Amino acid sequence: MKRLRTLVLLILMFVPSALTWAEEPKLPAEDLASLVDTAITNNPELKSSQARWQMFRNRIAQARSFDDPMLMLKLQNGLVNSPFNFRRDSMTQKVIGLSQQIPFWGKRGLKEEVAANDAESYRWQVDERRLELARMVKETYYQIFFADRSLEIVAKNIRILDDFITLAETKYAVGQGAQQDIFKSQVERSKMLDMKISLEQERKSLVAALNALLYRSPETAVGRIPDFEIQPLPLSARDLRETALKKRPMIKSLQALIDKGEAGRRLARKEFYPDFNVSLEYMQREPAMGSDGADMYSLGVTFNLPVRRERRHAMVAESNSEISMATEELNGLRNTIDSGISDLLAKLEKREKLVMLFKTGIIPQAEQSLESATIGYRVNKVDFLSLLDSRVTLFNYERELYESQAEYMMGLAQLEALVGTDPAMPQTGPGKVPTIVPPVPSEPEH
Template sequence: MNRWNISITAWLVLLPLISLIPAAYAAEDTPYSVEQTPAVLALDKAITLAEQSNPGLAQRRAQAEAMSALPSQLGSLPDPMISMGLVNLPTDSLSTSQEAMTQWQLGISQEIPFPGKLALKQQAAAERANASAFMTTEYKQQLIQYVTSYWWQLFYLEKTLAIISTNKTLLKQFIDIAETKYRVGHGLQQDVLLAQLELSKLLNREIELSSEREQVVIRLNTLLSRPTDTPIQLPAFQNIDTTLLEIKPIADILYLAKQNRPFLQQQKHLIAAAAEEKALAEKNLLPDFKVSAAYGLRQGNNLDGSDRSDMLSLQVGITVPLFADKKQKMAISQKNSELKQQHFAYQDSWNQVQADIANYMTQYEQARQQYSLLNTGILPQARQTIASMLSGYQVNKVDFLNLVRAQITLYDYETQLWLSVKTAKTALANLKASVGKDTFYE
C-alpha cells in the first residue's frame, strides 16, 4: 500500500512537468523580454536607419561630392591676368608727357598649356572622383554587413536566453521531483544537488549572455547613430525569415563579384587615373605657352606738333624643359611606377575577394547543413528522448543523472540550432558585401 502511495505522489509531481514540456518549447518563439517596450526593430528598418544617419557614411558621401567638383576645375584654363601700370616715367620731372615712351599701359595675359594636357588632368580627376564614389558604396555595404551581423547576433542571444528560461523552469521541476522522491525514500540527495548545480550553471550562463546582449545593443545603436542605451526589441519570431536557401556555384558568384564589387571598381578607376597621370607626365615634356597683349596710352605731342599715337604690344612666351632629365623624365618614371602599383593593388584585392567569398560560402553551407540536421533530425529525437526518460525516471528505470544530462544535451542542441542560423545569416551578409549584390541564390 505504501508503494502505491509513493507512486501516486511521484506521478502527481511528474504530470505537471510533462505537460509543461510542449508549452516550454513553444515559449522559445517569444523573444527575450526587456523591461521597456521599445518600437520593434526589424532588420530592414535597422539597415535604413544606418543608411540615413550613420556619420561615417555621411562623411564619405560628402567626400565623394567634393571629389566630383574637381574635374571641371582641373580641366579649365588658368585664370587670365589683367595688369595696369605706368611705363617709362622719367624720374627727373615725373611728367607723363615729357618722354615719347611714357605711357599708361593696360595689359592681359593668358597661360595656355600644350593641347591635351588639360583634358588629361580633367580625365584623371574624373577617374579619382568615380573611385571615391565607389568607395562610398563600399563603405555603405560594409555598414550594412555590420548592422546585419549585429542584428542576427542579437537574435541568437535572445533565442538562447529564451531557451535558458525554459530550461530553468524544467530544472526547477526536476529539483521538485528529486526532492519529493528523496523525502519518500526513493531518491538520493545527490540527485537534488546535481539538479541545483546545473540550475546554477544556467543562471551563470544567463548572466553572461545578458551582458553580451547589452554589448551588442550598444554596438548596434552606435551604427544607427542613436544613444547607446536605446532599448531594442526584435520582431516576433514568426515574422523573422530564418530560411536558408541554396546559393549559386562559386564560379558564378566570383563572376558577379568581379562585375559588381565596389572596391574592385574603385581599384579599376584608380588604375585609369594613374594611366591618365602617366600620359600627362609624358606630355609635360612639351612646352606650355603664355600669350600677352598690352595697350599703351601716351600723352604729349610729337616734334611736329601732332598728338602721340597710342601703342599696342603683343607677346608670346614658351616654356623650355631645360632640366627634363631631372624633372619631367623623373616624373614619368614616378607615374609609371604608380601605375604598376595600382595594377598590383587590384590583383591583390581580387585575390583577397576570392578568398573571402570561398570562406563565407564554406561557412554558410556548413551552417545550413547543421541547421537542417538539427531541425529535422536531432532535436525532434532529443525531445522524444527527454519525454521518454521522464516517464522512465518516475518508475526508477532511468537514472536521474542521465535524465539531467539528456536535458542539458537538449539545451546544447537547441542553442546550436540558433547559432547555425546566426552563423549562416552572418556569412550571407559577409558574402553580399564581398560580391556587391545579393543575387547569388539559385
C-alpha cells in the first residue's frame, strides 16, 4: 500500500509538467516573402552598401560646384619707415580684391557626369546585394525544409522499426523467429536515432545562419517550413538571357562604370585646355604729394599653361584602361550568365523529372513493396533482411524526393539572382539592353 501511494505521488508530480509540455503552442509556419523582407530591412551589410551609395551620391554636387572665391585684403606700396601713414606717398593703397577660379568650358559638367556614373554604379551594386541576400535566405529556407522533412521521415521510420522489433520479439517468443532479427532491428533503430541527432544539430546550424542573415538573435525559433508544389518555368533559356540583360543589376553597374570611364576620358582631354582665374581689386588712396588720392581698380584674368602634356596623356590612358577593364568585366559577366543559365536549367529539369518520378512511380511502388514484405514476414515467406531492405529503400527514396524539391527551389533562387528577377514570373515591358563597348586604344588623340 505504501508503494502504491508513492507511485501515485510520482505520477501526480509529473502530470502537470507533461500537460504543460503538451500545451506548448506550436510555432506558426514560416513565410518566405516575410523572411526576405526582414533580411532586406535589417541586414547590416546591405545597410552598409546603401550608405556607400549615398556617400558617392553626395559627391555629385561637390563635383559640379565652383571652387570658393578668394577674398584678398592688403596694403600696397606702404612706406617701411612709416608703415601706417597713408598720406606721405600717393601710391600707398588699401586694397580689397575678389578672385574666382573658372574651369575651362565643359569641365564641370564632365566632372558631374563622372561622379553621377560612379554613384549609379554603386546604386546597382546595392540592388545586386539585395538579390544575393534574397538568394542566401531562400537557400537556407529550403535547406531547413529538407532538414525538417528528413526529421519527419526519421521519426516515421523509428516508429516502423519499433513495430518491427515488436513483431520480431513476438515471432521469437513463439519460436518462429530468430533472436538475431531483434538485434538487427534494434541496430537499425539506433542508426535512425544517430541520424536524428545529426539532423537536429544541422537544423540548429541552419536556423542560426538564417537568423544571422535576418540580423536577429541566433536563438530565435524558426517554425515549420510549409509544403509546396514545384512549378515549371515559363521562360526559355533565350528569354532568361534577354531578361538578364535588362534586369541584372551588376550588368547595369558595369555599364555605369563604362559610362564613367568615357566621361573621364572626355574630361582628361579637356585637361589639355587651361583653366582661368578672374580677379577684381579695388584700391583706396589718400590725398598725398599734391595728388587728389583718387581710388583705383584692377581687373585681370590669369590662366595656367597646360604644358605638362605627359601627365595629361597619362590621364587619357588611365581612362582608356578603366573603360577596357569594365568592358571586359561586363563581357565576362555575360558569359557567366549564359553558362549559368544553361547549367541551372539542366539541373532544374533533372530535379523536376525526379520529383514527378518519385511521386508517381518510385515511392508508391516502394510503399507497396514494404507492405508486401511486412505481410510476407508475418507468415514466414520473407526473411527479416528483405524486410529491412524494403524499409531502407523507401526511407532513401522519400529523402531523395524532398531533397529534389529543395534543390529545385534553391536552383530557382540561384537563377533569380543570376537573371536579376523572379524567373517564374513572365516578364513584360521594354528594357534597356546595355551596349558592349569594344576596348579603346591606349594611345590618346593628342
